[in-house]
Amino acid sequence: MSGADVNLVLRSTRVVTPDGTRPAAVAVADGRIDAVLSYDTEVPAGARSEDFGDDVLLPGLVDTHVHVNDPGRTEWEGFWTATRAAAAGGITTLLDMPLNSLPPTTTVGHLRTKQQVAAPKAHIDTGFWGGAIPSNVKDLRPLYEAGVFGFKCFLSPSGVDEFPELDQEQLARSMAEIAGFGGLLIVHAEDPRHLASAPQRSGPAYADFLASRPRDAENTAIEGLIAHARRLNARVHVLHLSSSDALPVIAAAKREGVRITVESCPHFLTLTAEEVPDGATEFKCCPPIREAANQDALWDGLADGTIDCIVSDHSPCTTDLKTPDFASAWGGISSLQLGLPAIWTEARKRGHSLDDVVRWMSAAPAELAGLTRKGAIAAGRDADFAVLAPDESFTVDPAELFHRNQVTAYAGRTLHGVVRSTWLRGARIVADGTVAEPTGRLLERNH
Numbered sequence: 001m002s003g004a005d006v007n008l009v010l011r012s013t014r015v016v017t018p019d020g021t022r023p024a025a026v027a028v029a030d031g032r033i034d035a036v037l038s039y040d041t042e043v044p045a046g047a048r049s050e051d052f053g054d055d056v057l058l059p060g061l062v063d064t065h066v067h068v069n070d071p072g073r074t075e076w077e078g079f080w081t082a083t084r085a086a087a088a089g090g091i092t093t094l095l096d097m098p099l100n101s102l103p104p105t106t107t108v109g110h111l112r113t114k115q116q117v118a119a120p121k122a123h124i125d126t127g128f129w130g131g132a133i134p135s136n137v138k139d140l141r142p143l144y145e146a147g148v149f150g151f152k153c154f155l156s157p158s159g160v161d162e163f164p165e166l167d168q169e170q171l172a173r174s175m176a177e178i179a180g181f182g183g184l185l186i187v188h189a190e191d192p193r194h195l196a197s198a199p200q201r202s203g204p205a206y207a208d209f210l211a212s213r214p215r216d217a218e219n220t221a222i223e224g225l226i227a228h229a230r231r232l233n234a235r236v237h238v239l240h241l242s243s244s245d246a247l248p249v250i251a252a253a254k255r256e257g258v259r260i261t262v263e264s265c266p267h268f269l270t271l272t273a274e275e276v277p278d279g280a281t282e283f284k285c286c287p288p289i290r291e292a293a294n295q296d297a298l299w300d301g302l303a304d305g306t307i308d309c310i311v312s313d314h315s316p317c318t319t320d321l322k323t324p325d326f327a328s329a330w331g332g333i334s335s336l337q338l339g340l341p342a343i344w345t346e347a348r349k350r351g352h353s354l355d356d357v358v359r360w361m362s363a364a365p366a367e368l369a370g371l372t373r374k375g376a377i378a379a380g381r382d383a384d385f386a387v388l389a390p391d392e393s394f395t396v397d398p399a400e401l402f403h404r405n406q407v408t409a410y411a412g413r414t415l416h417g418v419v420r421s422t423w424l425r426g427a428r429i430v431a432d433g434t435v436a437e438p439t440g441r442l443l444e445r446n447h
Contacts, residue, residue, distance in 0.1 A: 005029040008426050009049045010385065011039055012057040016358045017377050026057065028383040031425030035379050052387050055420055058358055059377045060092025060124075060384030061340060062365040064149075065239065065263065065311040067332070068094075071117045072102025077316045077404050079121035082336060084435045085314075085402035087123045089337040090386030090419045093366070093374050093443070094124060098131030098152055099163035100315070106131040106163075107139045108146045115442055122440030124424060125384075127369070132174040132185065133164050140177050147444025149369045150184030152239070155221050156192040159286075159331065165192065172228055179234035184368075186237040189221035190287055202327035204279035209326035213288045215243035222246045226253045226260060235259040237368065240313045242268050242287035244297030251306045261308045261368055264298055266342040267333045269310065271409060281322045281329035283409045285315065299350055302360060309364035312339045319405050337401050338410050341417035344390060348416065354390060370445060383426035392418040402435070 008028040015024035015036070023039035027047075043049045063086060070078040086094050096114070098105035105111050105128055118126055130148035132140060140151060153174060154165040166174060178185050194217035201208040222238055226249065229236045238250070241264045253260050267285060272292040276283040283289055301307040315332025323329045335342065340361065347357055366375025373382045393416045398406040422430035429436045 006034050006044045006047050008383070009041075009043045009047055010052065010057060011049070012052040013039065013054050014056040015377060016056060016058050016354055018363070021056070021353070021355055026377060028426040031383055033377060033379055033381050033383050036377060052420070056354055056388045056390055057377065058090065058354065058386045058388055059362045059375055059381070060386055060422065060424070061090050061361045062093045062369070062371060062374050063091045063311050063314070063336070063339070064095045064309075064365045064369050065265075065313045066094045066096055066336065067100045067315045068096045069100040069316070071113065073100055075318055075404070076100065079118045079126065080438070081402060081404040082314070083121065083123035083126065083438070083440060085337040087422050087430045087435055088402055088419065088433060090340045090388065090422055091336065092124050092384035092386070092422060092424050093127070093371060095127045095129055095149055095369060098129050099158055099160055102162065104131050104163050105129065105143075105148065106133055106136045108142050111143060111146055111148060119442055121438055122442065123429060123435060123438045124440040125443050126440055127443035127445070129186065131163060132166065132178070134166060134170050137174055137177050140174065140183070141181055144181055144183050144445070147446055149445045150186055151178055152186045152188070154188040156188070156190040156195055156217070158188070168224065172232070175228055175234045175236070176232050179232050184235050184237060186239055187225055188239050189225055190217040191220040191224070194220055200327065202325050204324045204326065206273065206276040206278060206280070206283070206326060209284065210273055210288050210290070212327070213286055215245045215290070218243035218287055219246045219249070223249055226250075226258055229260055230256070230258050233259070238262045240265050240268070240287065241298070241307060242290055244294045244301065247297065247301045247306050251304075254306070262306065263309045263311050264302070264307050265311060265313045266335050266339045267409060269295060269298055270342045270346045279324035281324060281326055282407050282411070283333070284326055284329050284331045285313070285333045286331040309368060310339070310343055310360040311365055312336050314403070316403055316405055316407070319407055322407055334403050334405070334408050335410065336403055338396060338408065338415065340386070340388070340419065341394075341415035342410060344417040345415045354388075371443070383423065385423040387420040387422075389418045389420055390416065392416070394418055
């Protein structure tokens with residue numbers, strides 16, 4: 001410990017570090033972790049000290065898949081509300097997706113517009129993905145140099161006209177361009193031909209919606225993505241994996257050395273098709289929530305490392321867009337504030353530890369995005385923390401959620417894990433559900 005520089009020491013009998021969970025004292029200097037020391041280390045003169053007892057001190061979570069929709073569709077969500085919800089859920093860093101806002105993040109000018117809107121509103125540290133669409137190959141390198149963390153594309157219609165999907169030729173062209181400067185392409189992988197040939201029925205029946213988004217659409221798209229990545233030696237990431245059928249192909253590609261990573265989401269890992277009531281379109285997302293057996297296989301994929309990380313894919317909308325018709329309702333699940341307790345509730349049932357949850361929800365997303373100061377309680381990292389009471393439970397009341405439209409598929413569910421406080425660079429930004437004024441910073445890949 002550098003002594004005079006340390007201004008804060010946080011203690012817990014359970015601190016989740018990269019080397020495991022243990023009693024420790026975490027010394028903080030100038031917003032960074034100075035050292036992780038034995039629990040009974042003496043506090044330097046003048047430093048503030050706080051002891052969390054048996055509550056668990058985690059690194060702040062990193063959510064690399066959030067649709068903030070600001071500006072342009074701010075009635076759906078906004079930086080103020082989204083980052084408040086994230087902070088209340090123990091998330092200290094998020095990356096904003098390039099679509100559902102107007103403008104989409106497809107040029108440097110559009111990126112600057114979004115940054116200007118976000119800067120005064122961000123309660124947590126916030127970065128941006130760029131978008132890869134058919135018309136903007138020329139904009140990809142400038143966006144990367146301007147600080148986006150990588151590029152998102154769709155292989156099937158995105159749901160908004162201003163963000164069109166890439167066909168296979170366009171995918172290869174964009175991927176080659178991004179690989180040329182060492183960037184990352186993140187992909188919504190559903191094959192449009194399989195979607196077009198699937199039965200399309202309107203109405204409130206979830207079974208009909210599930211049939212309209214078959215596993216084959218994901219499996220085929222992922223196989224094609226792997227083939228392109230292999231040929232181009234490109235780095236690619238599969239967004240929101242829903243189909244467990246794709247896991248063997250992904251695992252084989254990883255063993256072969258294809259540069260592919262994969263995420264899944266709390267809704268795929270905690271909710272099942274069998275429990276979705278007809279007309280309950282708060283459960284609608286694309287790709288869809290699948291059957292319980294599929295969920296079991298996704299957990300196996302997490303356990304063996306085929307799936308790298310868990311992120312929210314928080315994709316909110318106004319209440320009126322969640323009509324009872326699964327065919328026409330907006331697809332997206334709001335879970336920013338609930339991801340940690342939702343995953344912990346299921347993980348503990350399946351024999352996983354909080355060390356596993358931290359790896360999936362903090363360390364791995366930080367590594368994916370190259371956020372070298374985030375994702376771990378270790379010397380030199382930002383002093384970003386969540387304090388969790390893992391054995392306490394609560395019942396989800398939508399009225400108590402901070403995201404703009406209080407619609408959630410988790411309404412009425414009892415979850416384990418109460419976030420007591422959240423800390424950003426050594427400052428407490430959430431205490432027992434009360435969120436401080438915004439102090440988040442805008443992050444850029446090259447800083």
